[in-house]
Amino acid sequence: MIVAAPNALGALAYIDPPLGQKLKIPPLLDGEVNGVERNFSLTLQQGLTRFYHDVDTATWGINGSYLGPTLRMRDGERVRIQVSNNLNENSVLHWHGMNVPAKADGGPHQHIMPGGTWTAAFQVRQPAASCWYHSHAMHLSGPQVYKGLAGMLIVNDDTSDQLDLPSEYGVDDIPVIIQDRIFDREGNMVYPHRMEDHMIGVRGNTILVNGTLNPLFHARSGRTRLRLLNGANARNFTLALSNGQTFWQIATDCGLMEEPVELTQLVLTPGERAEIIVDTRGTEPFKLINVPVPASNVPYYGLFTELLMEMDRQAFDILTLEPSGLSLSDQFSLPRQLAHIDWIPESAATTTRLMLLQMGEGQGNGGGQGGGPRSRREFGGWGGGSHKINGRKMDMNFIEATIIAGTTEIWEISNETPMIHPFHIHKVHFQILERKGMPPLASERGFKDTVNVPPHGRVKVIAKFTGPGDPMIPYMFHCHILEHEDHGMMGQFMIV
Numbered sequence: 001m002i003v004a005a006p007n008a009l010g011a012l013a014y015i016d017p018p019l020g021q022k023l024k025i026p027p028l029l030d031g032e033v034n035g036v037e038r039n040f041s042l043t044l045q046q047g048l049t050r051f052y053h054d055v056d057t058a059t060w061g062i063n064g065s066y067l068g069p070t071l072r073m074r075d076g077e078r079v080r081i082q083v084s085n086n087l088n089e090n091s092v093l094h095w096h097g098m099n100v101p102a103k104a105d106g107g108p109h110q111h112i113m114p115g116g117t118w119t120a121a122f123q124v125r126q127p128a129a130s131c132w133y134h135s136h137a138m139h140l141s142g143p144q145v146y147k148g149l150a151g152m153l154i155v156n157d158d159t160s161d162q163l164d165l166p167s168e169y170g171v172d173d174i175p176v177i178i179q180d181r182i183f184d185r186e187g188n189m190v191y192p193h194r195m196e197d198h199m200i201g202v203r204g205n206t207i208l209v210n211g212t213l214n215p216l217f218h219a220r221s222g223r224t225r226l227r228l229l230n231g232a233n234a235r236n237f238t239l240a241l242s243n244g245q246t247f248w249q250i251a252t253d254c255g256l257m258e259e260p261v262e263l264t265q266l267v268l269t270p271g272e273r274a275e276i277i278v279d280t281r282g283t284e285p286f287k288l289i290n291v292p293v294p295a296s297n298v299p300y301y302g303l304f305t306e307l308l309m310e311m312d313r314q315a316f317d318i319l320t321l322e323p324s325g326l327s328l329s330d331q332f333s334l335p336r337q338l339a340h341i342d343w344i345p346e347s348a349a350t351t352t353r354l355m356l357l358q359m360g361e362g363q364g365n366g367g368g369q370g371g372g373p374r375s376r377r378e379f380g381g382w383g384g385g386s387h388k389i390n391g392r393k394m395d396m397n398f399i400e401a402t403i404i405a406g407t408t409e410i411w412e413i414s415n416e417t418p419m420i421h422p423f424h425i426h427k428v429h430f431q432i433l434e435r436k437g438m439p440p441l442a443s444e445r446g447f448k449d450t451v452n453v454p455p456h457g458r459v460k461v462i463a464k465f466t467g468p469g470d471p472m473i474p475y476m477f478h479c480h481i482l483e484h485e486d487h488g489m490m491g492q493f494m495i496v
C-alpha cells in the first residue's frame with residue numbers, strides 16, 4: 001500500500017500499488033547441527049525483487065533477493081554463522097539483541113571485503129526473544145539495510161517451549177518486519193541523498209512488510225503471534241488495530257515479559273521489537289495500522305520541526321489480517337505468567353554515565369531558527385549535518401567507556417535535539433529505570449536493547465556488562481536512525 005499522504009518530504013512520485021498481496025514469510029533457517037555446533041551459511045547478494053506486478057526492482061538480500069531468512073537457535077547452543085560477501089562493497093552483519101563476544105558482534109571492526117567471508121561463532125546465552133540481524137558497515141548501514149540487508153533471528157528456550165503460546169512459524173507465529181521505502185514511477189527503490197533526508201533520517205512513501213507491498217495475512221487459528229520489528233531506517237510507528245480491539249504484548253526487545261500487557265497502541269522506534277498476540281477469531285477482516293501522533297509541543301520552529309510534525313500526522317495501513325473464521329465463542333486464553341525477570345536494583349550500579357545525543361554545531365539543538373517562510377536559510381541551525389554523542393562523532397580510534405566484565409552500570413541518555421532518537425547498546429540487555437523521573441511505559445517493562453529517547457527527554461537504563469572481555473575489540477552504541485549512525489551518532493565501549 002501507499003502511505004495515505006504523499007511522501008513526507010513531498011518530492012518523489014509513486015506508482016499505483018497492487019491489490020492485497022499474500023504476506024511473504026521469510027524462509028525459516030534452522031541451520032545444520034554438526035557435532036556440537038549449529039551452522040548457518042549466509043550470502044550477501046544482489047537480486048531482483050517483484051514488489052509491483054511486472055516490475056523487477058533491483059535489491060539486495062541474504063540468501064535471496066530482498067531481506068534474509070529467519071534464523072532460529074536455542075539458548076545454550078553453540079552457533080557458527082558463515083557470512084559471504086558477494087556484493088561490490090564492504091559489508092558485515094550485526095546480530096542485534098544478541099549477547100555475543102566482541103569479535104562475533106559484527107560491526108565496523110569486522111568488515112567483510114567484496115568476495116570475502118567472515119565467521120561469527122558464539123554460544124547463545126540469553127532467554128527466548130525476537131532479535132534481528134542487519135548490515136552494520138561503517139557509513140553504509142543506511143543504504144545497505146535500505147536495499148535489503150536485514151532479517152529476523154528467533155531465540156527459543158525452555159520457558160518459551162513450555163508456555164502455551166502460538167509457535168508454529170508462518171502459521172500462527174509470524175515475523176512482521178515493517179519498513180518504509182521510496183519507489184519512483186518505474187518501481188525503482190530510491191535511496192535519497194539530499195541533506196534534509198539525512199538530517200531527519202530516510203523515510204519512504206511506501207510501506208513494506210517482510211518485503212510485501214500491501215500485504216494480507218490469512219490467520220488459521222484464533223490467536224496469532226506477531227513478532228513485530230521496526231526495520232525502518234528512520235520512521236517511528238504507532239501501531240494499533242483498525243477495529244479498535246486490544247492486543248496483548250508478551251515480549252520486549254530481548255525476551256518475554258512477566259505477564260501479557262493489554263494495549264490499544266504500541267510505539268516502536270527503529271530497531272525495537274515487540275511480540276504481540278492478536279485475537280484472530282471471527283470473520284471480519286481488520287488491519288494493523290499506524291495512527292497519527294497528536295501534535296507535540298516542540299519548542300522549536302522552522303522547516304525542521306514542520307517536517308517532523310508532518311510525518312507524525314500520517315495515518316496508513318500496515319498489514320491486513322483476515323481472521324480464521326473461528327467462532328467468537330471459542331476460547332481465547334493466554335498464560336497469566338510468562339517469564340521470570342530479575343529486576344536489577346539501582347544500587348547494583350557502580351558507575352553512572354551520561355550520553356548526550358546531539359545534532360548541529362554549538363548549541364547542538366538541531367532546530368531551524370525562526371518561523372519565516374520555508375527556505376534553505378532555515379537549515380542553518382542544523383550546523384551542516386553533524387550528528388554526535390557527547391560532542392564527538394564516531395571515531396574508530398576512540399573508546400568512550402572501558403568497562404570491567406561483570407560490572408553493572410547506569411546510562412543516562414539525554415536527547416538534546418527536537419526529534420526522537422532510538423538509542424541502541426550492543427550486546428547488553430538493559431532495563432529502563434525511568435524517563436525524566438517517570439516510570440517506564442507498560443510496553444517497555446522487560447529487557448531491551450533499544451530505547452525511544454524523546455525530544456529533550458532523558459532516559460535512565462541499567463545493565464550488567466558481562467564478559468568475556470576483549471581488550472582489542474569494542475562494541476558500539478548508537479542512534480538506530482541509520483542515517484544518524486552513518487553520520488556519526490555512534491560511540492564505542494569495551495568490556496575488559
Ligand SMILES: [Cu+2]
Pocket residue numbers: 420421422479480481484485489
Ligand atoms: Cu538519531
